[in-house]
Amino acid sequence: MSKSAPEPDLSAMRAVFNTRRLASDMTFEELAEASRVSRRTLLNISAGNYHGDLRTWLMLAKAWGVSLDELFEAVWK
Template structure:
């Protein structure tokens, strides 16, 4: 999925997604919940890799 496609599917700004990807912005709970819903995964599954490291 491209950043443009993700922006369109999620309603988040493309620049927000680019900043998240580059680590310049960490997002808030709402941002991550939107991404989880967009990708049809649970919020727990989306953030699990953070805790697994």
């Protein structure tokens, strides 16, 4: 019997984003400039209206100086 892969908790991505942004002490404008992700996209992720795509999260990880594994750890709990 094959074991099913765990499902990610995509709703946790909003919390991950907001926790990281607040910990970084960056405004939405500062994060948009550092990550080259639009302020509107950042606001939508923060509000839970958009999960973002791989490019978005790669750019955010780079701006925050963390790995994708570190960012998404809570998504797999």
